[in-house]
Amino acid sequence: MNAGHTPGYPIKKIKEALCSAFTSKSELASMLENQFRINLEDVARGEDLNEIVDNLVLDFDGQKRLGKLIDKALNEKPDNDELKKLYYEKIKISSSLLTILFPLEDNIIKACCIALIILSSKGNNMV
Incomplete structure (x- = not known):
């Protein structure tokens, strides 16, 4: 269990992937500016790249x-293997959740319809 973290996202792998893709503070800052219009110094500081990435991931995790x-x-780095692995892992998790959630919708609708039919047959005016 990853207490306090966004479900489905392996925090350690995210940090490692970001460090492999952005090997300097300036590269990371450039990505944040280009992709989010965010100043790195506003969201994450640290003594070295690892600490900065840790703080950045914590900030984004806190915002879900x-x-x-x-x-x-x-x-920003479409050829980075570590980022690609994370992306495809995210898709795999998302599609797994969909296979769980879609049947739930049908079951909820059926349960509500049955409840309405029962209430109607008993002459309940709530319908």
Whole structure:
């Protein structure tokens, strides 16, 4: 369990992928400016790149925007293998969730319809 983190996003892998894609503070700052119009200094500071990336990921995680961070980082560095792995892992998780959620919608609708039919047959005027 990744307590406090956005479900489905492996925080350690995100940090490693960002460090592999953006090997300097200036590269990371450039990505944030180009993709988000965000100044790196406004969201993450640190002594070295690892600390800055840690703080950046924490900031985006707190805003529930890790998916957006991965997408935009991949836009900036489309050939980075680590970012590609994260992106496809994200898609796999999303499609797995959809296979769980879509049947739930049908079951909820059926349950509501059955409840309405029962209430109607009992002469309940709530319908």
